[in-house]
Amino acid sequence: MAELIFSNLSKQFDGAPALDRINAQIKSGEFVALLGPSGCGKTTLLRLTAGFEHPSAGEIRIGGQSVAGGGQFVPPEERGIGIVFQSYALWPHKSVSANVSYPLEVRRVPRVERQARVNEALSLTGLSDFAQRMPAQLSGGQRQRVALARCLVFDPRAVLLDEPLANLDLALRASMHEVFSMFHRRTGATMLYVTHDQGEALALADRVAVMESGKIRQFAAPEVLYREPVDCFVAGFVGDGAVVSVRPTGQVDRNGLMLKVLGQEVLSRSATAEPSHVSIRPESITLSDDAPLRARVTGCTYLGGRFRLSLDAAGETLVAFARQRATIGETVGIKLQDLWAFRDPDGTVLMEKVLAYA
Amino acid sequence: MTKTFFAKGSSRSLDRLLPLILLPVALIALGPVVRLLLEGIGFGDGFTTDHLTKVLTRPSTGTALMNSLVTAGGGTLLSVLIGATFAFLVALTDIRGKGALVFCLMVPMMIPPQITALAWMQMAGPSSTLLKLLGLAPPLGSPQPLHSPGGIILLLGIQHASLVFLTLRAGLRMIPADLVEAARMSGAGSLRVWAQIVLPLSMPALIAGGAMAFVTALGNFGIPAMLGIPAGYATLPTLIYQRLVGMGPSVLPEVAVLSLLIGAIAIMGVLFSRSVLSRKGFGLVGLSGTPLALSLGRVRGAVEMALWAFIFVILALPLFALLATSLIPAYGVPLTFNTATFDAWKEVLLIQPGTRRAYGNSLMLATSAATILLLISLPLAWLIQRRPNRLSRILDALIDLPYALPGVVLSIACILTFLNLPFTELTLYGTIWIILLAYLARFFVVMLRPIQASIAQLDPAMEEAAASVGARLGRRLRDVVLPLAAPSAAAGAILVFLTAVNELTVSALLWSSGTETLGVVIYNLEDSGETVMASALAMSIVLLIVLLMGLVQAGAKRLPKGVIPWQS
Ligand SMILES: Nc1ncnc2c1ncn2[C@@H]1O[C@H](COP(=O)(O)OP(=O)(O)OP(=O)(O)O)[C@@H](O)[C@H]1O
Ligand SMILES: [Mg+2]
Numbered sequence: 001m002a003e004l005i006f007s008n009l010s011k012q013f014d015g016a017p018a019l020d021r022i023n024a025q026i027k028s029g030e031f032v033a034l035l036g037p038s039g040c041g042k043t044t045l046l047r048l049t050a051g052f053e054h055p056s057a058g059e060i061r062i063g064g065q066s067v068a069g070g071g072q073f074v075p076p077e078e079r080g081i082g083i084v085f086q087s088y089a090l091w092p093h094k095s096v097s098a099n100v101s102y103p104l105e106v107r108r109v110p111r112v113e114r115q116a117r118v119n120e121a122l123s124l125t126g127l128s129d130f131a132q133r134m135p136a137q138l139s140g141g142q143r144q145r146v147a148l149a150r151c152l153v154f155d156p157r158a159v160l161l162d163e164p165l166a167n168l169d170l171a172l173r174a175s176m177h178e179v180f181s182m183f184h185r186r187t188g189a190t191m192l193y194v195t196h197d198q199g200e201a202l203a204l205a206d207r208v209a210v211m212e213s214g215k216i217r218q219f220a221a222p223e224v225l226y227r228e229p230v231d232c233f234v235a236g237f238v239g240d241g242a243v244v245s246v247r248p249t250g251q252v253d254r255n256g257l258m259l260k261v262l263g264q265e266v267l268s269r270s271a272t273a274e275p276s277h278v279s280i281r282p283e284s285i286t287l288s289d290d291a292p293l294r295a296r297v298t299g300c301t302y303l304g305g306r307f308r309l310s311l312d313a314a315g316e317t318l319v320a321f322a323r324q325r326a327t328i329g330e331t332v333g334i335k336l337q338d339l340w341a342f343r344d345p346d347g348t349v350l351m352e353k354v355l356a357y358a
Numbered sequence: 359m360t361k362t363f364f365a366k367g368s369s370r371s372l373d374r375l376l377p378l379i380l381l382p383v384a385l386i387a388l389g390p391v392v393r394l395l396l397e398g399i400g401f402g403d404g405f406t407t408d409h410l411t412k413v414l415t416r417p418s419t420g421t422a423l424m425n426s427l428v429t430a431g432g433g434t435l436l437s438v439l440i441g442a443t444f445a446f447l448v449a450l451t452d453i454r455g456k457g458a459l460v461f462c463l464m465v466p467m468m469i470p471p472q473i474t475a476l477a478w479m480q481m482a483g484p485s486s487t488l489l490k491l492l493g494l495a496p497p498l499g500s501p502q503p504l505h506s507p508g509g510i511i512l513l514l515g516i517q518h519a520s521l522v523f524l525t526l527r528a529g530l531r532m533i534p535a536d537l538v539e540a541a542r543m544s545g546a547g548s549l550r551v552w553a554q555i556v557l558p559l560s561m562p563a564l565i566a567g568g569a570m571a572f573v574t575a576l577g578n579f580g581i582p583a584m585l586g587i588p589a590g591y592a593t594l595p596t597l598i599y600q601r602l603v604g605m606g607p608s609v610l611p612e613v614a615v616l617s618l619l620i621g622a623i624a625i626m627g628v629l630f631s632r633s634v635l636s637r638k639g640f641g642l643v644g645l646s647g648t649p650l651a652l653s654l655g656r657v658r659g660a661v662e663m664a665l666w667a668f669i670f671v672i673l674a675l676p677l678f679a680l681l682a683t684s685l686i687p688a689y690g691v692p693l694t695f696n697t698a699t700f701d702a703w704k705e706v707l708l709i710q711p712g713t714r715r716a717y718g719n720s721l722m723l724a725t726s727a728a729t730i731l732l733l734i735s736l737p738l739a740w741l742i743q744r745r746p747n748r749l750s751r752i753l754d755a756l757i758d759l760p761y762a763l764p765g766v767v768l769s770i771a772c773i774l775t776f777l778n779l780p781f782t783e784l785t786l787y788g789t790i791w792i793i794l795l796a797y798l799a800r801f802f803v804v805m806l807r808p809i810q811a812s813i814a815q816l817d818p819a820m821e822e823a824a825a826s827v828g829a830r831l832g833r834r835l836r837d838v839v840l841p842l843a844a845p846s847a848a849a850g851a852i853l854v855f856l857t858a859v860n861e862l863t864v865s866a867l868l869w870s871s872g873t874e875t876l877g878v879v880i881y882n883l884e885d886s887g888e889t890v891m892a893s894a895l896a897m898s899i900v901l902l903i904v905l906l907m908g909l910v911q912a913g914a915k916r917l918p919k920g921v922i923p924w925q926s
Contacts, residue, residue: 076825089819103827
């Protein structure tokens with residue numbers, strides 16, 4: 001297991017930037033998800049780490065050794081990094097057990113030990129019964145697990161996964177989440193997991209790096225991303241809710257800033273003294289008939305156990321949860337509390353981008 | 359567990375060495391063509407156009423050019439007629455037994471032209487064993503009707519009909535079925551749909567196929583050599599052959615000009631056909647893939663009968679005639695139960711040193727060419743596909759040239775290049791190596807394209823997965839690329855073998871005593887009146903070809919599209 005360090009990592013394809021000065025440190029044994037809209041550079045970052053692409057600038061270090069940048073380049077076969085491809089990339093002419101034992105054959109592991117390690121990897125992924133099958137005779141989920149076993153069998157220093165569940169149906173995805181978590185617990189491998197499904201990222205990862213146009217916007221634990229987004233993009237991309245621009249009132253409390261939000265003064269948490277926006281999560285909104293802030297219900301969907309309301313308050317669209325169904329067009333009173341304020345002067349531009357992705 | 363992950367050095371040496379194969383490949387494949395171009399402008403004696411003007415203004419050049427254009431043109435018309443009829447019927451209608459029909463139509467393309475000519479000659483004329491058998495032979499002394507421009511046109515037309523067929527059928531498959539269905543819904547009958555919708559839409563493919571048939575007919579040597587030379591009727595390829603064989607290497611500068619002339623016409627034809635195909639003309643939208651199946655109704659049986667009868671006449675009948683001739687004791691003797699004998703077969707396969715040597719040479723050349731090309735093409739195709747650079751792109755674009763150019767052109771180019779090996783006193787002319795080098799250059803693309811197709815279809819992630827688990831380039835090529843490209847490579851190798859073992863045009867100009875090939879020996883046997891032995895030898899080759907074609911056909915399901923030339 002090794003830590004991964006990206007410093008000022010940039011990549012251009014024929015002049016067009018795909019990654020722009022990425023700086024990140026992934027601790028040994030950490031499970032990190034790369035989350036971002038299509039085309040933001042997630043796969044590119046993964047392929048640079050694996051050694052399939054050369055960086056245009058910057059450096060990559062694995063376990064303290066520089067593998068790319070600074071005039072040197074370690075090819076993929078010498079990096080000791082395992083990859084699970086979206087297409088699985090199983091070799092169709094090799095049986096399941098031959099696929100899994102190949103990394104050990106390449107390393108000239110003696111036959112007896114090889115057999116033992118292959119069996120262990122297969123049983124860990126629940127594939128013992130399929131050892132002699134050919135990849136074409138497996139279901140999607142089984143193929144995925146073969147790819148995982150092939151990766152696990154040679155004790156890679158880090159495991160990279162590029163949208164490993166994109167080709168599977170919903171039910172299978174949930175069960176594969178279990179497999180990945182188990183895999184991570186058992187091996188303690190450093191894992192870098194690419195996905196554009198935020199549910200997957202928030203559920204699986206120790207930390208999530210949110211990317212947008214080749215940059216890492218925020219790199220933090222899932223709950224921090226949700227509660228304390230650094231800018232409009234992260235606030236809009238991760239989790240439900242709304243982002244509204246605000247004006248500071250200048251009052252500072254022990255518990256935060258007093259802000260003017262939708263005409264109301266609300267106490268908000270913040271990391272800056274001069275915020276420009278607040279993130280209003282559904283949990284921050286309480287419906288109450290006598291509240292002065294009025295909002296019109298524009299949509300109501302049942303989520304199981306509660307309703308999700310879309311509200312129009314002072315021209316902004318908010319999201320709230322309710323126990324009872326609301327009729328569209330009805331007016332309700334809302335109270336805001338526990339908001340998170342941040343500074344993002346270019347915010348509106350980014351909001352449009354988020355909407356464009358939605 | 360501890361492991362050293364960063365092994366030092368050595369690892370990527372193959373990565374650096376591999377691109378070096380581009381250079382010899384470019385030299386062998388393209389060097390001779392470049393050398394020939396230089397010869398045209400007086401390479402060696404300073405820049406001059408003297409040869410050009412001298413040769414081009416000579417009357418024999420004009421006659422041969424005229425004859426070439428007439429026979430190739432006439433043959434093309436016939437090819438278009440046959441190929442288009444088959445393509446329309448096979449692709450658009452509900453006739454049965456399409457697979458077998460197509461296979462039979464393709465056999466003439468794979469049978470070498472001199473054998474085709476020999477077989478047809480056994481079917482006509484006063485000495486035809488078959489006609490005698492049936493009591494239909496014309497009186498002795500009457501001329502062989504095929505020794506004429508008409509005969510050449512007839513055989514060229516049949517030989518290259520499959521080219522038109524394949525191009526047109528591929529074009530027809532692109533026509534969306536719903537276009538036709540829309541027309542039928544508007545009340546158009548089958549014939550009207552064909553004339554007003556299908557025919558206009560398939561015109562580009564038809565023209566392109568015709569252009570290809572023309573170029574191939576223009577370069578054909580075997581048919582005009584067998585049928586034209588006895589009648590004193592020379593085309594450009596036979597003129598080059600006769601001059602070179604008659605006068606030796608001293609006429610090289612002259613014949614170089616002749617071959618440039620025919621090469622130029624061929625290139626124009628190829629470019630024309632490509633541009634017609636790429637300028638699709640119509641933006642075809644809609645769901646293609648649903649095969650059209652216009653119902654022929656009650657005439658279906660009759661149409662099927664007619665097609666099979668035609669196949670019988672162009673394929674079975676000549677081969678029967680060839681077989682009949684191969685079974686008689688001496689030319690002119692009628693075939694009966696009492697006269698039938700395998701003597702000629704025994705003679706050519708077991709006794710005659712000349713024919714046995716030719717078999718040995720041809721098999722050796724074909725095997726070597728197939729093996730060497732197989733070994734080079736795999737890494738080469740991988741390089742072109744995965745590590746493109748300027749040289750590999752140029753090579754990719756031009757490697758068709760030695761195959762597209764008529765065989766005589768390549769032969770002359772090879773003689774020019776290898777007559778005096780650069781920087782040495784050695785010559786390859788007269789040795790078997792010059793034939794091998796010419797085969798390598800000519801058949802490169804036959805081997806390369808199938809492998810390229812299968813590597814292009816290979817998900818790069820397969821190789822990346824192998825790299826990520828620690829396999830270096832050499833192992834990746836061996837363990838991942840090779841096994842997955844193997845079916846195509848095998849098909850390519852068989853195709854090279856098939857084409858090389860029958861080759862006549864190139865070896866006719868490059869052989870010398872001791873290095874004769876099967877193609878040359880058949881021609882020489884017939885030339886010296888040993889028709890029976892020529893027939894036996896030819897028949898044995900036909901059997902070999904059909905066997906090999908069947909072998910490729912049997913593996914067809916595992917090959918990428920476009921690998922087998924007789925499928926599309
Ligand atoms: N080989 C390449 N050549 C040129 N441009 C490339 C190449 N690979 C990626 N790009 C460009 O780099 C940018 C980032 O691509 P990347 O594949 O990393 O996106 P991604 O975040 O993985 O997207 P997705 O979620 O759709 O897979 C894109 O604009 C893409 O067009
Ligand atoms: Mg991607």
